[in-house]
Amino acid sequence: MIAPAAGARRSLLARLTALVVGLGAVLLLTLALAANIGAQPIPLSVIFESARRGAESKLAEIFWHLRLPRVALGATVGMALTVAGASLQGLLMNPLADPYLVGVSAGAALGASAAVVFHLGVLLGGAGKCVIAFGSGALTMVLVLWLARGRRQIERDSFILAGVVVGSFMWALVTLLMTLAGQDLQMIVFWLMGSLYGQVDWLVVGVAAALVAVGCIALYSYARDLNLLALGEEQARQLGVETERLKLGVILFSALITAAAVSVSGVIGFVGLVVPHIARKLVGPDHRVLLPAAGLIGAAFLVWADTLARLIAEIFPVGVLTSLLGAPFFFYLLKRRPRPA
């Protein structure tokens, strides 16, 4: 029995390494290629030139201040949504769970719509809309948590219900704001469809990326506990998991990175729901492998989707594209036979 045991050991570490190296390389290549592709192709020589001697040409300007931040933001948002989705699916043991279930997106949408209607976007050096969206998303999550908290513990079913109910309420308010928006209606609708257009400030990208990085590392620390939770909450506790801390931690950090993503990109649908399923089909259910795999796939996926959107039209909402691309792929995965042993 020693040989297969050694094999199993090697396989987890080896799988993790192979995965991070392989998918990491894919992501880097994606970033490089995607930043290059666009209405205006940018020769590599121009980039190298400007990297050595500082930006001077128009093309270098586009690359450093338009393409690269947008691509980096796409990767950040894609990673955030998929890691949050995979974590919440694991926590709630519900295949339909996605980052927006928590009500964060609705809350952020309300904040963003309010910012548009009341012209608060100009605050904080133009980052006002993002900050308000992030704040209202986070507040909504606190409200959902407070509603879902039973006598002593978070009931997962009431959590889902509370998320749905609070979400509907917030969406109603968003709709109300839309009727009041007048000329600004188009801006709200555009935001709701989800897009990476127009958020190309390096500071915004940097803050979002930092939040997402912190959140993803925190969520990864719960990876094994999420595995144990698959045995049932009681069994997980009997295996030493502090389930209340786990639930609170996963919800908080998923909400954090979701809010960070939503506040800069609007509501990009489908990525957080389906990419985790795709990743699970590819690498299996072990969250220690699944979370990094889902994150990297999600990042690359969203960058490609956004690049495609850019090619169609500079302001084409990537959220529309993700759903158009992802849903059929998911059907295909559903119909294929399950993961081989």
Add this chain to the structure above:
Amino acid sequence: MLEALAITVGYGDQPVVQEATLSLARGQFVGLVGPNGCGKSTVVRALSRVLRPLRGQVLLDSVDIYRMAPRDLARRLAVVAQDNTVSFDFSVREVVLMGRAPHLGRFGIERARDCDIAAEAMELTHTSLFAERSITSLSGGERQRCMIARALAQEPEVLLLDEPTAHLDINHQIEILDLARMLTARRGLATLVVLHDLNLASQYCDLLALMAEGRIAATGSPREVVTEEHIRAAYRTDVHVRMHPTSDRPYVRLLSRLPSAPLATRRTKIHLICGAGTGVPLMRRLRQLGFAVSVGAVNVADSDQAEAEALDLPRAEEAPFSPVTEETHRRNCELARAADVVIVTGIPFGAGNLANLEAAVRARGVGRRVLLVDDPPIAGRDFTDGEATSLQRQILNAGAEVCRDATEALARVENLP
């Protein structure tokens, strides 16, 4: 090792378990039995740090488990739950390795030693064969064995099994309990197993605790706990408790509350001389046909006796595994004389039950119709150096009828009034 001291446990403020005291020592295999809803699983929850008792303490080697870190407890105490659904399709090996989690740090990955321990647990539970299969593809018994392997991978000192045999076929029930017993002995575990089958509990456990309505109603050896009085009090049901002839442990026979057999609708009375289970096929059938049936010279704990008792038939009864005494023989003869027809089944005869044939001789002597079921033929079941054979010949010479088998005997009496 593990002690519950007067624990009162409940959900909210509603106590489900009242003042339960239990203790579990190394190497002991203790059963917790009781009717549905009496609080057995609640006790397991309290003992495994899932549900804090409202009052009382749970001590593991004199330390309150609710003051221990959950991971520290999980290294010493493992639980196999009743419900074993797993949400994602982890492989069996992955699930068993989860038992190592309490031994690893937050970002820790299983090392060679952890994998060896898991592999050994899979060997012991015979789950290595399907180690790479998905846990969701296994049958109930296989999954239960995986969960036991996972518990063993925790390297616990205390093992709590909550209804490990629920929903399993008898072959799997035996397999699981044999495994749990063997592990208890081999690893020196302290094992508590919740069972709802009293006979399984009696057969497998060193000690039993019987719960009723949230309280521990009795504790002790199976012989002390599985008694008709205790069961009547706990389950509000009358049963018969007998000692099992080979295991020498009590076993419970259920009694139907419905009238045990249709009433006699015919005048003819039939006395059935049987033993060693040879009368079972005839007894119920004759009763169903509406005959008044009596049964002769059967030993207590013999299946013929059990059947006669279940059908509530008049009978001549002897102590278990004892030769027929003079008194029982007399009663047997009285019952035969009171009947119109005497049927003698294909009993294996030894010195101890030859009196059964003598009773038949006497019944024939006073003019009763006697049917001898010669199945199997007498030569094969005569362990009396020919004495039984000559008695049978004597009865036949006196005008008894011989039948090839029970069916023929039934055919000969079924038209009697």
